[in-house]
Amino acid sequence: MERTSTVSMQDVAREAGVSPQTVSRVANGSDAVRPETRRRVEAAMTKLGYRPNYAARALKHGRFKDIGVVMFNIASFGNSRILKGIAMAANASGYAITIHMMGKDRERTLTAAVERMKQLPVDGVIVVMEEHLPDFNDFAPPRDLPVVIISEDPSDTCATVDADQHGCSTAIVDYLLSKGHRTVYHIAGPSTSRAAQSRAQGWRDALEQLGLRIPPTYVGDWDADSGYQAGLALAHDPECTAIYAANDQMAYGAILGLRAGGRRVPEDVSVVGVDDSLVGMVPRLDLTTMRMKFDEIGLEAFSMLKRQCEGGRVPVGVKTVIPTELVERGSVRDLAD
Template sequence: MNRPSTISMQDVAAEAGVSPQTVSRVANGSAAVRSETRERVEAAMRKLGYRPNYAARALKHGRFNDIGVVMFDMSAYGNVRILNAISTAANEHGYAITMLTIGQGRDRTLQAAVERMKQLPVDGMIVVMEEQTTDFLDFTPPTDLPVVVISENPTDHCPTVDADQHGCSRTVVDYLLNHGHRTVYHIAGPRTSIAATNRVEGWQQALQERGLTAPPMYTGDWEADSGYQAGLALAHESGCTAVYAANDQMAYGAILGLRAAGKRVPEDVSVIGVDDSLVGTVPRLGLTTMRMNFDEIGREAFSMVMRQCEGESVPCGVRHAIPAELVERASVRDLTR
């Protein structure tokens, strides 16, 4: 079977009635081409099925206009939202993205992810830090590949950005205590999660700042069933009138568990979640939650890496945490009234 012949710039030039140099300018996005000429060349490209040689373009211009994105888990709600924001920002600036997932065992390190990404045609990379890696504090990005890490914890080696997990917990605790609750119980996410760990620390610190000792903590796995089991157990905690769950799925599960054990929400127990992920999925949603600005996180991460790719210096070692927004619905009772 004969392979189809490759369409060249000369073929497009002949079809459009222009010079190969004009075709090159159009293919490279140059503004020095009249709009009607550009349209004629692009029409010829579509007709002939011409595909620009991006490898040759990279050799000429020094960039691929492609950003690598590394993730631990592509199914998590926040990660999907962040990836969508990165992809949208990349498209707006003429970039593409290349996806890579971090492996298991010895491959589950930033260094391993960098080594794999360096083999691909990318100009820089963004790492979404779902879990802590053994080399996070010691990791040094290569000089020829800018790296941005989505993490609340700053590092001196590369720029970081993430949601303000500590601030999120502090807002929830203060809100519930200001509504007359004497303490706040917590359903945490898995211990391997950086976000879950930071929310736990924020919860504990917020209670300590109000002179309170944190009550027993329940640990889930981000899924609603684990929240349900925690809700069943919390229903038997005599002093429990307020529950802070580390995500909305566990919060919704906790509400069902509390109700199954004979507790009313919010009359007996108030519940707050995090991420506002159930809107449009659960009808008549009454869950008060902390809405994370995943879109801004993704856009800022892309901006940081793009600016480095284009020669700009971006500060490292700076905590860049984007605040969450409290969304009040109907799952919290005000005990001061």
């Protein structure tokens, strides 16, 4: 027979053989409940179809235990892994997440995105700022809604966190030069991407600092096909002995393009990518890459936001940097060997 009445906290308490206060602690994610008691209460909640009243919880505790996440693209490797990190941290802390996809209309601003989230029952907002937004430098978060931005650039008003996109490029260039290469060619990501811009600038700065020749940039779209076309073109440039591609998909495509054009990897041309996204997808993966720890970026962003939601403070004006890691495989040759 279908249940028509609302299941109360008292109903769950009777079913589980505990007090309503214990049920309340379980519903609110308190740690002050023994594991076996928690399991019994949760089983009773499931059996009776009990749903916690989140609006009442917010009135009582001043929080919804929900955070908003603003994204441009949920499908890209980096963004999906950042979201995974946020979701894992949120789940471990008893928070839910609400996702808002940034539109392509004229209101494509930080202010508009955060105002949209402010209308929803969230305690704070994480913005994964994949592209540059026109009001980034002028944006100030609402006084009653903490905001953390995942961004290459630090904000004067919000906590920011990201990998060192610029630094990872200089490290890759230094690594390839240490192998005896006279310069490094670059396959960049799309010009709309802040990460692609920072990686390209790091590549250029590293070569300029050493007074080395800066080859023409090949601009791709993050996909392997664009890397393939760049590799095919570079196969006919005898000066090209080292390529740094702005992500692993383009790097892998470049390797196939080079080979199609008659060049061997790594015997003739060394190739390095960024992100380490092809593990488990490409058998016998032999691509040297700079691993981006996207999960950790998401975990840190949630930690910074949670701290603010619960009354704490986080520094602004500086970016928290999640370090990258060079993963050496077999796509780079030491010319001294």
